[in-house]
Amino acid sequence: xxxxxxxxxxxxxxxxxxxxxxxxxDFDLAINILKAKITPGEEGTLVLELSNGSPQKIDEGLDFxxxxxxxxxxxxxxxxxxxxxxxxxxSCTAVCKSGALSLGEENRLVFDRDKCIVCELCVTACPMxxxxxxx
Ligand code: SF4
Ligand code: SF4
Numbered sequence: 342x343x344x345x346x347x348x349x350x351x352x353x354x355x356x357x358x359x360x361x362x363x364x365x366x367d368f369d370l371a372i373n374i375l376k377a378k379i380t381p382g383e384e385g386t387l388v389l390e391l392s393n394g395s396p397q398k399i400d401e402g403l404d405f406x407x408x409x410x411x412x413x414x415x416x417x418x419x420x421x422x423x424x425x426x427x428x429x430x431x432s433c434t435a436v437c438k439s440g441a442l443s444l445g446e447e448n449r450l451v452f453d454r455d456k457c458i459v460c461e462l463c464v465t466a467c468p469m470x471x472x473x474x475x476x
Contacts, residue, residue: 343396346375346416347403351385355410361387368402369393375416375439375458388416388458418459422452423471433463433472 351360356379364370371392379385391399403413420441429450434442441456442463463472 342392342394343399344390344392345396345399345403346388346390348414348416349387349389349406350412350414351379351387352410353382353384356383356385357381358409360406360409360411361389363405364391364402368398368405370399370402376460416459417476419454419475420452420457420459420461420463421473421475422450423473424450424452426469426471428469430468432466432468436462436466438462 361372361374364372373390373392374387375390376388377386379387391402393399393402407413427450429444429448431444431448431450434444434450437443438460439456439458441453441458443451443453445451459474461474464474
């Protein structure tokens with residue numbers, strides 16, 4: 342299964358158009374909305390994970406969006422965790438709504454990168470400052 346994580350920026354005139362619906366219907370893409378900030382009449386931002394059996398289908402769907410005036414950037418930020426300095430206090434798990442951070446066996450921190458939506462809430466929640474955003 343091919344996957345791509347992208348940041349979409351919609352101009353104000355597009356925020357009320359059902360473009361993501363067309364990604365599903367016309368390009369057969371599965372869409373996971375990781376983050377959304379859309380106000381009708383203003384510029385909107387969506388962070389999506391797109392998947393399909395064929396990478397070409399994903400590219401075709403993204404081309405469709407670009408043709409309609411949507412700006413697309415890869416989701417290039419990621420979270421870095423210095424595990425050797427983590428004290429497994431669990432503070433970061435309390436703010437991680439995506440479930441990327443959790444306490445596992447023997448209450449040790451587990452980081453599932455695939456679930457991280459780079460909301461950055463854990464960065465300030467960590468008393469040891471061992472979580473950083475990397476660009
Ligand atoms: S940035 Fe931190 S809090 Fe946000 S989803 Fe990723 S791991 Fe969880
Ligand atoms: S808040 Fe920091 S020290 Fe505590 S478990 Fe999370 S990463 Fe480790």
